[in-house]
Amino acid sequence: MDTIKNEVKEILNKYIFDKKIWTNAPENPRIILDLKINSARIVDIVLDVEEKYGIEIDDKALEKIITVEDVINTIKLKADK
Secondary structure, X not given: OOHHHHHHHHHHHOOOOOOXXXXXXXXXXXXXXXXXXXXXXXXXXXXXXXXXXXXXXXXHHHHOOOEHHHHHHHHHHHHOO
């Protein structure tokens, strides 16, 4: 598995109430609908990602983050700049 994906899952796990949710989650789970993470926690997740990767996720990029893969792609895009 991709290192970034594992690191993103670690970050998300801090905000998931039921850790078994990954078992039934689809391949590319939606953060709010599939992982049951409260929408208010998205800001906390973004702050954690920004700190870990030394990037800044602006509002425009944030609006496009729906799935775990969206988070990974945003990290890769921002880290390449």
